[in-house]
Amino acid sequence: SYELTQPPSVSVSPGQTARITCSGDALPKQYAYWYQQKPGQAPVLVIYKDSERPSGIPERFSGSSSGTTVTLTISGVQAEDEADYYCQSADSSGPVVFGGGTKLTVL
């Protein structure tokens, strides 16, 4: 199998831009997805297929991909964006892999 590596934490002030990275050797060949999880709640999909945004997700959430790294960008961060964020990928052989998660703190 393969691994996805995320920074444990990212901090940003309200109104600034937060960037959370996810690295993995398989990412040039596979899509990445991002989930937001607030304390005591189930995860919510915020980005799929590297950069697509599900309906209902604010436009300030965006995703990008470059080589072995994908990035979740939150522009104009709000206090409500404070949460844990997980990247995920999968290949057609079946198993699904999550990154270790990044705690976003809004200062």
Added chain:
Amino acid sequence: EVQLVESGGGLVQPGGSLRLSCAASGFTFSSYWMSWVRQAPGKGLEWVANIKQDGSEKYYVDSVKGRFTISRDNAKNSLYLQMNSLRAEDTAVYYCARDSSGYDLKSYYYYMDVWGKGTTVTVSS
């Protein structure tokens, strides 16, 4: 409304068994892969198992192979996880998730687009 509701969690002794259920509503259950994902206390998400629409393909994380069995009943719109030989490290919140999967012009895709609220499993003596 698309909804997934897990049940069956609880306290079980090491070596014991538990069967989790997930009731799906608001969508055509038989058209989707489904997954179980767990989260140990204070830890990250861990995919546990998934199952194809007709149950013909099943995959597991290495740590549960031979102990857990995923299954589904499309007539009842239900997903299950039979957990045997439980260990302390299986203690977690277990989430049921609907999977979106397929191929587009670029690549294979597979992600969880709907999640239940989870059910808690505690393995302790």
